[in-house]
Amino acid sequence: MTAHGVPDGLRIEGFRQRRSGVGNLSKGAIMMAAAALTFDALLSTTHPATLLVTLPVTLAVIGLAAARRHGMSALAYYRAAVAWKLATRAESTNFRKVLLPHPYALDLPGVAASTTLVAAHDPTTGRQVGVVHDRVTGYMTVSSLLAPGGSLMAPTDTVRGNLRTWSSVLDAMSTEEQIKGATVTIQITPGAGEALGDDIAARRDPDAPALAQAVVDELVRTAPRATASVASWMSVTVDPSATATPPTDLPGQVAETLRVVDGLDLSGTGTDIVRRATDIDLRRLVRSAYDPSCFTARDEEFADLSWGECGPVAADDLWEEYAHDGAVSLSYVLREMPKRPIAYSVLLPFLSPGRFPRRITITYRVLDPHEGEAVLEREISNAAQRAEATAQVKGRAKWSQKADYARAEKAAAQVAGGAQVVDWTLMVTVTALRAADLPAARQELDRAVKATRSLRMRPAYGAEAAIFAAGLPVGYNPLVR
Template identity: 75%
Template sequence: MSALSYYWAKLSWRRASRYEGTAYRRLLLPHPYRLDLPGVGASSTLIKAHDPTTGQSVGVVHDRATGRMTVTTLLSPGGSLMAPTGAVQSSLRTWSAVLDAMSTDEQILGASVTIQITPGAGEALGDDVQARKDPGAPDLAKRVIDELVRTTPHATASVAPWMSVTVDPSASANPPVDLAEQVAETLKVVDGLDLSGTGTDIERRASDIDLRRIVRAAYDPAVFTARNAQFEELQWGECGPVAADDGWEEYAHDGGVSISWVLQEMPRRPIPYSVLLPLLAPGRFQRRITIAYRVLDPYEGEAVLEREISHARQREQATAEMKGRAKWSQRADSQRAERAAAQAASGDQVVDWTLMVTVTARSAGELPAARQELERATKAMRSIRLRPAYGAQAAVFAAGLPLGYNPLVKG
């Protein structure tokens, strides 16, 4: 991030703050602005659809401004740390094929994969154990399991992964004419993505209740373990905060204060598949790690790589004219750009991606500890560098939620 971009963003944020553009207070306004979500989620609405293939309900987030729709899939990832190297490489190749399929489908605009780690299993664990408890079990076994249920929420973490795919249903050869057909077209496109063999299992498509729970629990972590009955009658706008203040380096909202960091630069060297393990390790605070993808079509990918080669050579030449020789890092950048262009010419796809991390503390007093925990996890990764999302805390916070917002998808 250049100094000019930093200070320009700082000036824009101060101007917005002066006119209270960084503060949100939920008000009962006339339709259609009543109970809208704040910020980038203001134009979204939730549609409850019926999936005839599974017979279950599916939540579809509709962007009223662009007509795009987002479907979220709940995942159950398998661990790869103890898996054979060949199995991990096979999963990576399969995931590469999934991204390749996205590039050839004009209706798929982007996708994101999020893993949310929340300390404590809460009431959900107790409900599950209570339903599976054998009434005829010995008294000692019942006392032991009850003690485990009572103490376990303080020593475990709940992991909730999901994948959100943003689709433009009107980009088909025969554009759907009404909302129902648009939803059907969106579900058909998402069902065409085959995630089998990628190292993860599909639990099911997220229902409208699932989406309400995820969004509401992000703004108020205290309700994360609440039962489904509390979310059934909740309106989409009510899933957002009652009040929120978007700061330069933090985002205050219902029940907590969040800090979000973003990818500073792409890795300059090959990285192991376990590089994100420090971020995925449970900590004291709720954490969301999101990787957003946008697969470029072959023509756009070729143009991007040619532009990267030109910029790298210009930087190398300018430094050589001023100092007598180019930096080794600049030469390495040119070589990497040329290798990427050669791979694209052989049929590989170019993917634009970014990494976003959000940590939520329950109060402002816990914010320094949450920031320290995130800094330690970031430094432990070594290969990937992150920085605070200056002046864009609310937007990055929302990018990790299934609100239909992907920062890589062009408006």
């Protein structure tokens, strides 16, 4: 047993962040720095006085590229901040749905603007399926509604089997070149307890012992603050044209997408597929995310909505917040890969009901075997070069560099044994119905992050609207290019 009483067999490891270059400078930053210094040297041959200006500027830029801020290079951070301020000045971060005829009036805002919703018929199940089509890339996304089962009280062998089966699912994605990425989202919406009381009242036996009835009454009275509505789904992004005989029309592309998605078997992963999400399901999930007040509306109220009407009427993409239709959301993203094995239940603090609606999204992009092997070979070379460069300067390599090299070698050995390389990230979004409640929502999210004891996260600076959309079944996956 290790920390927190979790057996080693129920811990997940093998995480490592990609690194290139020397120190905190990436390979591209080193090449740009070398080019800038060479230009300064050539310019100084004819105008030596220019070094008084060009050299300090170049060194300052190199210093910003080497410095770290919020898990990224300070240069990238400040460049994003400047780009966001310029976009704000141009009012590109504000969205207002126009009523007059407009060429983009029926589009969702931001990263989902190029998507449209297709209502298709699945001949395999005989049911309707909603397919999100990206008109720019041609990719299609199909979402499946899930019924996750609890594993905290399951036997160790069962949980270990679920982890192995999910690994097999990711392996299947690596060998299917048409699958570009996948996301798994769990949405926690706090309830007022009426649903629990109604359900118990309908199933209550009037002839039950008095003690049992007293216990049930106490449960109904005290449970509302802990009840929540849980919705979970998995979205798979497919390129229907990545085949020997690509379909030429939209029906053929939808059919090819459904065929690919049907090839993924989630049985044995600890969750079951309830059904493929219909177009009404997708409208409900998207519209209720932007306007939480319509979460409990009936399906009939979403049937006549166009895809663009599912988005916000007004939205403002702020630096650390996203205001939309009377609600305010803030999103956190994974700052860096965990440096130690994590328990299978590490996300439990995020999944526990709180005061505010919350979405937890894990995004995957599985590299094909050849690409994964090439990536790890480069990572081993980069780790060795960093350690060697430090040893030449300081006499020995840092222990952290030696540990990083060991992790890279271990990952390469696992890939040689049949494992796959997966790019993944974690995103969490919490929504407050009032701007005055936003500090409490931020505090609740910060406490959940600290309770994991293994994950380091940060606000999605300047990308709040994009991360908000990434947690919705709108076909946007930040890892898919």
